[in-house]
Amino acid sequence: MADNGKKLDYRLVPSTCVYCGTGCGVLLEVTDGRVTGTLPQKDHPVSRGALCIKGWAAHEFVHSDKRLTRPMVRVDGKLVETDWDTALQTVAEGLSRAAKEHGPEAVGFFASARCTNEENYLLQKLARAAVRTNNVDHCARLCHASTVAGLAMSFGSGAMTNSIGELEDAEVILVVGSNTTEQHPIIGEKILAAARKGAKLIVIDPRSIHLSDFAQIYLRPRPGSDVAFINGLANVIVSEGLEDRDFIAARTEGFEEFRKAVAEYTPERVEELSGIPAADLAAAARLYAAAERASIVYCMGITQHTTGTDNVLALANLAMLTGNIGKPCAGVNPLRGQNNVQGACDMGGLPNVYPGYQRVNDEETAAKFEAAWGVEGLPRQPGLTVVEMTDLAAEGELRALFIMGENPMVSDPDINHVRQALQKLDFLAVADIMDNETLEYAHVVLPAASFAEKDGTFTNTERRVQRIRKAVEPVGEARADWEIVCGIAKKMGAAGFDFSSPEEIFEEIRKVTPSYAGMSYARLGTRGLQWPCPAEDHPGTPILHTESFPIGKGKFTALEFREPAETPDEEYPLVLTTGRLLFHYHTGTMTRRSPSLVREIDRAFVEVNPADAAELGIRDGERVKVSSRRGSVEVDAKVTERVGKGVIFMPFHFAEAAANLLTNPALDPVAKIPELKTCAARIEK
Ligand SMILES: Nc1nc2c(c(=O)[nH]1)N[C@H]1C(S)=C(S)[C@@H](COP(=O)(O)OP(=O)(O)OC[C@H]3O[C@@H](n4cnc5c(=O)[nH]c(N)nc54)[C@H](O)[C@@H]3O)O[C@H]1N2
Ligand SMILES: Nc1nc2c(c(=O)[nH]1)N[C@H]1C(S)=C(S)[C@@H](COP(=O)(O)OP(=O)(O)OC[C@H]3O[C@@H](n4cnc5c(=O)[nH]c(N)nc54)[C@H](O)[C@@H]3O)O[C@H]1N2
Ligand code: SF4
Ligand SMILES: [Mo]
Numbered sequence: 001m002a003d004n005g006k007k008l009d010y011r012l013v014p015s016t017c018v019y020c021g022t023g024c025g026v027l028l029e030v031t032d033g034r035v036t037g038t039l040p041q042k043d044h045p046v047s048r049g050a051l052c053i054k055g056w057a058a059h060e061f062v063h064s065d066k067r068l069t070r071p072m073v074r075v076d077g078k079l080v081e082t083d084w085d086t087a088l089q090t091v092a093e094g095l096s097r098a099a100k101e102h103g104p105e106a107v108g109f110f111a112s113a114r115c116t117n118e119e120n121y122l123l124q125k126l127a128r129a130a131v132r133t134n135n136v137d138h139c140a141r142l143c144h145a146s147t148v149a150g151l152a153m154s155f156g157s158g159a160m161t162n163s164i165g166e167l168e169d170a171e172v173i174l175v176v177g178s179n180t181t182e183q184h185p186i187i188g189e190k191i192l193a194a195a196r197k198g199a200k201l202i203v204i205d206p207r208s209i210h211l212s213d214f215a216q217i218y219l220r221p222r223p224g225s226d227v228a229f230i231n232g233l234a235n236v237i238v239s240e241g242l243e244d245r246d247f248i249a250a251r252t253e254g255f256e257e258f259r260k261a262v263a264e265y266t267p268e269r270v271e272e273l274s275g276i277p278a279a280d281l282a283a284a285a286r287l288y289a290a291a292e293r294a295s296i297v298y299c300m301g302i303t304q305h306t307t308g309t310d311n312v313l314a315l316a317n318l319a320m321l322t323g324n325i326g327k328p329c330a331g332v333n334p335l336r337g338q339n340n341v342q343g344a345c346d347m348g349g350l351p352n353v354y355p356g357y358q359r360v361n362d363e364e365t366a367a368k369f370e371a372a373w374g375v376e377g378l379p380r381q382p383g384l385t386v387v388e389m390t391d392l393a394a395e396g397e398l399r400a401l402f403i404m405g406e407n408p409m410v411s412d413p414d415i416n417h418v419r420q421a422l423q424k425l426d427f428l429a430v431a432d433i434m435d436n437e438t439l440e441y442a443h444v445v446l447p448a449a450s451f452a453e454k455d456g457t458f459t460n461t462e463r464r465v466q467r468i469r470k471a472v473e474p475v476g477e478a479r480a481d482w483e484i485v486c487g488i489a490k491k492m493g494a495a496g497f498d499f500s501s502p503e504e505i506f507e508e509i510r511k512v513t514p515s516y517a518g519m520s521y522a523r524l525g526t527r528g529l530q531w532p533c534p535a536e537d538h539p540g541t542p543i544l545h546t547e548s549f550p551i552g553k554g555k556f557t558a559l560e561f562r563e564p565a566e567t568p569d570e571e572y573p574l575v576l577t578t579g580r581l582l583f584h585y586h587t588g589t590m591t592r593r594s595p596s597l598v599r600e601i602d603r604a605f606v607e608v609n610p611a612d613a614a615e616l617g618i619r620d621g622e623r624v625k626v627s628s629r630r631g632s633v634e635v636d637a638k639v640t641e642r643v644g645k646g647v648i649f650m651p652f653h654f655a656e657a658a659a660n661l662l663t664n665p666a667l668d669p670v671a672k673i674p675e676l677k678t679c680a681a682r683i684e685k
Contacts (some may be wrong), residue, residue, distance in 0.1 A: 008032060013471035014041060014526050016458050018114070018451040019054045019585050021336035022046060022164070022186045023460025025526065026058060028452055028471040035059040035452045035472055045527050046164055046460065052185035053597070054585060059452065060594035062472075066435045068447035069476025079445060084477065084487070090444050091402065092491030094427035095131060098400035104133040104379070108389040108398050111138040111349030112405030112481070113338035116456025116468065118505040119481040120340070120347040121355060122497065123404055126485055127383075129373045130494035134360050134383030135398070138349045139406055140341050141386040142413075145671035146303040147334040148345060150312025154320070154557065156550030158357075159342065161331035162295065163462045163530070163542040168194050170329040172291035174202045174284075176315070177226070177301015177677075181210040182582040184299075184335050184461075191297070200291075202284050204229065204276075205301060206577060207607075207642050207649055217284045220644050223577050224564035224678045225274035227307055229281060230314035231559060232270030234262040234321055236285035243289070244323030251549070252320050254556035261558035273561060275644075289322050293329035299337070300579065304676040306565045308668040313557040320554045326545040336461035339451075343459030346516070346531070347509070351383035356513035372512050373496050385672040386412070387665060393421035400427040402488075404481055405448065409437035410587035410655045413663040413674040414630050431484050434589040437655050448481050449474035456482070456502040457524065459531070463541070465519055466528035564678040565666035568646065572628060572680035574612065575647045576662060579677075584653040592653070604635040604657035607649040608683065613639040616683055626650065628681045631661035637683070648681060 012027040025044030029037035038058045042049040061067075071087035072079040098106050109127040111120045120138075127136040140148065148158035155161070167173060167190040181188030188211065195201055195214050203215040212218040221229050237243055238259055248255050267278035288294050296319055302311045316332055324330040336342045348355040358365040366378050384392060390408070392398040394417060401422075412418045422428060422441035430439055431446040439445050453474040459465045474480070479487075482502055489497035499505050503521045510516045515531040518538045523529060529540040545554075568575055583600040585591045592598060606626050608618060618624055620639040625632050626648070635650065635657045643649050652659035664679035 012039070013469050015451065015468045015471065016339070016466045017051065017055045018058055018339050020184055021338055021341060021461035022184050023339070023458060023464055023466055024051050024055050024186055026051065026055060028059060030471050033472055035062045041526065046462070046464065047186050050186055050189060053583065054591065057594045057596045060596060061434070061590040062450055062452050063475065064434070064593040066593050067433060067475045067478070068435060068445060069478060070447060071477070072445040074443045079439070079442070084479070087444055087446060088487040088491050091429045091446070091488050094429060094443065095400050095402060096492055098426060099131050102399050104131050105135065106397065106399040107131050107133050108135040108384060108401045110386065110401070110403040110406045111136055111344050113139050113341035113344045114405040115344070115481050116340065116454070116502065117343040117347050117459060117465070117509065118456045118502040119404070119485065120344045120349045121505060121509050122482055122485040124348045125373065125496070126489050126494070128378055129375045129496060130489050130492050132377060132379055134351045134379050134381065135389060136349060136383060137351050137386045137389065138344050139338065139386070139411065140345050140350070141673060142304070142411065142676065143300065143337050143341060144303055144334055145673040146308030146312050146668055149671040150309045151316060151332065151334070154313055154316035154555050155325070155545055157544060159463050159544070160333045160336065160461050161325060161544045162329070162333055164190060166329045167191055167295060167297070168197065170194055170199050170293050170295040172200045172202065172288055172294040174204070174288055174294065174296045175211055176204040176296070176298045178297055178299035178335055179205070179209045179579065180297065180335070183580055185582065187335060200287055202287060206644060206647055217280060217287060219276045219280055219284060221274040221276050223575050223647060224305055224307070225561070226302060226305070226311040227314050227559050228265060228270050228273035228561040229276055230311070230318055231262045231265035231561065232267055232281050233285040233288065234318055235265045236267060236282045237289045237321055238262060240286070242286065243321050247323030248320065251326070252554040252556055257558045258317060258556035261560065293327070294322065294324045295330050295333060297333045297335060299335045301677060304673060305678065306666050306668050306675045307562050308673045309670040310559050310562070314559055317556050320556060325554065326543070326547070328543060331543070340458040342461060342463060343457065343465070346459055346513070351385055354512070355509060356515050369512065387667060387672060387674055390418055390421045393425050396424055399425060401425055402429045403438065404431045404485070407436045407438050407587040407589060409440070410658055410660065411652070413660055413665040413676055415658055415660045416631055417665065431481055433478070434593065436587065436589050446484050447476060447478040448484065449478045453478065454480040454502070457506065463530045464528040465516065465524060465531065467521065467524050565675050566664050566678070566680045568680045572682045574681050574683065576626070576628060576650065576679050576681035577647060577677050578650050578652050578659045578663060581651045581653065584651070586653065587655065588653045604651065604654035605638045606635050606683065607638050607640050607643045609643050609645045609647065610639050610641065611645045613637065616685070618683065618685060622685065625684045626662060626681055627684070628662040628664070628679050630664070633657040633659070633661055648683065
């Protein structure tokens with residue numbers, strides 16, 4: 001009992017980190033109804049008592065004064081506060097009117113990798129069952145769309161094949177296009193632990209990253225040359241007879257054509273295409289092929305290209321070639337980015353699939369969902385992707401959009417174009433926890449509860465479904481997204497949205513999603529379960545494809561190198577690549593409202609190689625203008641060897657100097673992912 005007679009109400013609430021897809025276990029400290037701290041969970045299966053700096057600071061934004069606390073509607077051009085009933089009614093009418101006047105195809109939905117499985121499940125159900133459109137997509141399109149497409153073609157499943165903990169016992173780890181220690185720090189720790197135990201690291205990245213310093217072999221390619229150098233690795237393996245013939249014969253098909261294709265990619269030719277010295281490439285190939293247990297870890301450096309799907313297919317080829325799939329400490333491991341991007345995909349927050357990757361254009365599947373949801377006439381045509389919705393909005397074809405937890409005015413490529421698109425919409429509704437740049441174009445703004453204020457589940461990168469728990473009441477009048485979606489659905493007169501808790505929603509999810517069928521909140525506990533988990537007595541699946549692939553045999557793909565959509569020329573002589581920093585998260589709505597992260601860095605910059613800086617007469621710290629064909633921004637120059645000559649790097653966290661004013665929206669033809677990792681640019685003083 002405290003002296004003043006008042007007892008502090010202090011509790012620890014187990015939950016899951018809200019930032020990256022590693023899915024570390026946190027304990028939220030709650031003092032008198034406020035979240036006051038974040039601690040690590042000691043016995044957590046992924047993080048085992050560790051957190052990165054964002055994890056330790058995960059509570060800091062929760063009570064920020066930038067939180068949205070009341071619903072708002074636009075009146076005479078201004079957002080004014082209103083009550084929930086009016087706000088939900090306005091959204092229901094806005095969406096219904098567009099569907100009625102222009103057809104369901106004129107309505108779109110952005111799901112959210114920041115929200116729970118339950119919320120994403122309901123959002124796609126709202127789109128499909130209430131509006132009858134498959135126009136539902138989310139930031140996975142800008143992220144791992146190429147993984148989902150590529151690995152589905154090669155293996156039949158687009159997820160990380162192995163588990164995070166296995167990395168510690170790999171013999172060789174090939175890290176390509178992943179800045180693991182900054183972007184998935186606790187996974188980065190496991191890779192460093194493996195290195196301490198004797199594992200050999202191969203790092204391939206145009207920027208030298210922290211892991212490069214610990215690598216046996218560090219290769220610096222020209223951005224966008226991935227298919228060339230991965231084919232090159234395969235070329236060396238095949239020409240030196242280092243392939244796993246038994247595995248190829250027993251488990252794969254398409255090897256002959258693949259072999260012919262990679263024969264053209266000799267180390268000498270690859271050196272010309274990628275800038276990687278031929279001898280270094282050959283050494284990396286030998287190191288990878290010689291290991292019993294070699295793991296591939298990759299991320300946005302592979303996926304965010306107009307050749308993103310090809311890049312992923314190339315890595316899958318490499319793993320099959322050496323039999324490094326379907327066994328412990330090996331595999332092809334895309335590190336999923338957002339806290340719940342794996343789950344948002346699993347829940348069908350994608351235009352071509354229902355929950356569990358069941359295709360919308362498959363008659364039997366559609367009929368199954370019609371029966372489960374008690375509706376008729378679910379659309380059989382795949383819907384539009386994020387960038388396609390933006391394009392069609394700009395053309396006036398898409399009329400109404402509902403955004404749940406995304407900030408496209410900072411995160412989408414070519415922001416000037418995004419602005420035109422959002423301005424053109426007849427109706428835009430946004431549900432978010434924070435004030436953000438996208439609200440400026442919204443007709444209705446709905447204040448959402450944050451991860452600390454609601455229950456639900458997130459699925460991490462290793463397919464582990466984990467619970468988050470309500471620690472405190474939502475700020476102001478904020479409501480959980482699942483309540484918001486149910487509220488809209490009911491105002492639209494749709495049946496099947498009568499839920500009183502996330503657990504009830506989860507019970508519906510497991511009925512229609514075979515890979516989640518064996519899970520329940522009770523079983524998830526504080527350790528979670530890895531899908532596929534088809535039955536209540538199934539322990540979950542740490543390693544995929546151990547006996548066979550979902551498509552039977554693994555498929556080799558013969559691939560030809562293609563240049564990026566935009567290459568340097570006289571006017572724009574540099575290659576701009578964009579990405580992230582350890583201390584900030586995407587559009588900064590949360591990390592830039594967290595004092596301990598803002599203290600680390602809060603200013604935009606561009607990394608320039610010393611040779612380029614000398615040519616341009618730019619000094620470290622000087623203000624420069626960076627331009628591309630789409631726009632320009634002013635930032636501080638950071639002169640550093642981290643980038644090679646001819647390459648510049650900008651983080652995209654800072655709205656006031658947004659990298660995405662510059663980026664190229666050109667799309668990968670299969671995955672429709674934009675080329676966020678390369679465009680042509682120039683720098684001026
Ligand atoms: N601190 C922090 N952590 C995050 C996030 C965040 O915003 N902040 N975001 C989360 C999300 S959603 C994601 S998707 C992940 C992203 O995680 P990462 O993909 O690791 O991060 P990025 O900085 O986008 O880019 C990764 C690397 O790709 C390299 N690269 C650039 N171009 C090429 C190329 O052409 N080829 C190759 N091979 N490599 C290239 C870059 O130099 C960079 O080192 O991080 C997650 N974690
Ligand atoms: N140039 C460049 N651009 C990129 C990338 C790049 O590498 N380079 N990477 C791309 C990638 S990989 C990604 S994943 C995207 C990310 O792009 P976004 O998803 O647009 O970025 P976030 O900042 O994570 O925005 C999510 C929004 O959700 C809100 N939010 C958080 N929690 C909740 C919640 O519980 N409920 C609701 N309703 N809202 C919530 C946040 O306040 C924020 O406004 O950016 C992409 N853009
Ligand atoms: S590694 Fe990712 S999940 Fe773990 S604490 Fe850091 S941001 Fe959170
Ligand atoms: Mo991402």
